[in-house]
Amino acid sequence: MEVAQKLGITADTSTTHIVAYYIEDATIRSEIIEKVKSLKDRALKDGQPYILESRAGEALPFQEGRDGGFNIVTATSFKNVEDRLYYSSFDPAHEELKNLAAMHLKKGLILDFAL
Template identity: 25%
Template sequence: MAVKHLVLFQFKANTGADAVKEATSRMLGLKEGCLNPTSRKQYIKSLTGGKDNSIEGAQRGITHAFVVEFESIEDRNYYVNSDPHHSEFKNYVIPFLENFVIVDYSEGVF
């Protein structure tokens, strides 16, 4: 069953535009860089993202959103727990973040 992995970022106020651009580019680059340890092929089905443009005012500081789609829970679990490329990205980005939210779901499963 496919899994969608929502990632929401709030960057620290003192994070410059170049650092935000680099962090978001690296986030989007995870699709190409995360490889299955056995097949050595990309296992992220899709990865999209962008800067908030909501007019509702309910963002609570969140400025950037990403949707990562995995074919299976096993792929998501590898990504979260073991993928060295993802781990390297987390180590890079966390110092720039004031807050982040991650929510995973499978469509139609409530």
Template identity: 35%
Template structure:
């Protein structure tokens, strides 16, 4: 089974709020523990570059998280303390959000 890749796009109007959320993403991988052990394979997050590109549809921050299994991703969504801390920082700051996840059929 291929790892689960999860892409989340955010619309966050305030740049200071974007920065606060990105600070949380910097530590989410090492702080996310399942059965006392790190379980997120990788996390990449940042601001989008082409802010005026109509294809971005206003989304200005992204996060890509990779999990070994759908069960790990579901744990992240429902039980993970690090994700709960991230959501607490982001609460009330997000105008819109979109999340997709999948197993890749191609791999480099």
């Protein structure tokens, strides 16, 4: 069964990938934020950029105690489900980011939604 169909969306539905991190080291947080922000230009599929938007920043404590303790939030948007799956499974730039985060991650949360 096609992934999009399993998810109840069409194959050409755009998706956004949200990740919240808790990373203690401020230097590593800054490095992760910069790597995520540059994904739109660095991540390639078939030699071409494919990420629509990639944003990241320090979490703001507007709701003290209700932020789950996360201190970085990222949002990466894709034209379709296929691009999102490529990103999570095959993209070397994303793999580099995952490896860095995994070495320092105290906890994380991943959510995806369709637009």
